[in-house]
Amino acid sequence: MDVIERVRSGVLGHFGTDRAGVDSASVTFLGLEPIEILRLVSGDHVHYLTLGGSRHPMGDPGDLLADPVKGPRAELTLTLHAGLGAAAGLARTLGVLAASPAVEGVVLQTDALLDLSEPIWRDAPFTAVLLGASDIPEIELPEPAEPVRYLTVTPVTATEAAWVRLRGADALREAWAEAGIDVRDPNRGVAQL
Template structure:
């Protein structure tokens, strides 16, 4: 089963781009297969989509034998309104996040709060992210494998991360909507909570 090429074709089709229009970076973590980060130009935005996180299903790290086929599979997508000059470090951060199931046993799912403890890109005020549902349709794989789901990545400030820990991710999304905050804007301030 060629999961990576199936996922690549689906995500490029979703954004309506050809492979030649997309830049990519490859990251390797000790003991893991490489992870690729696609940089997809959009209408006034840049989309970063991971490839490689869904090669293997996520599972409980305490299981003695991991199921090589069954289990949830996830990739990440981050959309930012930013110039190419300010994107240094985004690929590395996304690589660390998408590799966290294999490295730390984390299961990537909507409403999860993940904290890197360092800026997500050069000069960013965000060190954590909240995952959510994305508008990329689940990518079907041959049975019995579960579909690959793309999860949206939303950068959050330390204050917003604390809010998620106390009130939950949906409460933060509601506060953003009420304040009219565009979470794709890398220069945005924290919502007043």
Template sequence: MEQVRGEIFEHYGVDAAGVDSASVTFLGLAPIEILRIVRGDLVHYLTLGASRQPMGDPSELLADPERGPRGELVLTLRFGAGSTTGLAKSLGVLAAAPAVEGVVLQPDALLDVSESLWHGAPFTAVLLGPSELPEVVLPEPADPVRYFAVTPVTATEAAWVRVRGADALREAWSEAGIDVHDPARGAASL
């Protein structure tokens, strides 16, 4: 995890003093850290700890402890657009999904938390996409750690993704000029 942390700090040009962190713990799992990095008018929330073990098929009898995809999450929001109380817990739940539920994080995955992502937010699910963060190469034979961009979505938008697909929702956001980094944004008119 220190190698992943170092790559994050290098990417954002910060050191430990420039990063806030919270820890989320689930019974039977190592803690998942949520890093908060402010750069300009954006706040980046990154998980650290979900990639300790590779993600794998939960139906397999023996999981490979070294090989398999490894993933972490990054959510970027506009700074100062309101309170995000409870967001660290929600990101921890999403990051723990591979270990708890056997979910494999991948682009265009829709993950539903069935409650507001943070206090008062209209978003109850997230859509994963590619991240600007480069993969973190680990020593062989481990697969690299990949970060996935997390975009909060409303229940209506999540339904749209289930029916039309992730690209259709992204196109609707683009056509409507919706800033998906705005935590106070409304849902796309679908």
């Protein structure tokens, strides 16, 4: 079983579904293998999950030779309330984010702030994302490869991104909690920072 099939099996098992209950889209970038975006509905939420970013380990872009086996591997998940909007352009954006380690040498990790400089989906006020820990368990790969981790993607506005740069990711999460902001609502307001 290859890496992507292991990841697919692991993540679908986490949600207790199979391929039949999942929509998918594919995003392709010149010179890279396709990134697949899975979309599945679970209760009141819709989950978008990448498949393909973990094919190869992430490494330091300054290294002359990348290790083809060792190194962290990550995929992304974005969860929104079902039926509240979002969609047009979201699969492409998640594909861009998942491909960023291969394209730009970015290492995807908890608390990373990734600025897209354009709306995450059509007409969205969010132009950046904050990565966080996910409740999806790590997906083990054969030794010596490291397991694949899913990271949550939280859309943020330019103001919120500036707050993260100034005060850190935890400070923004605290501001959301104090203001009662549900970051899974695509029509949410912005915390008063």
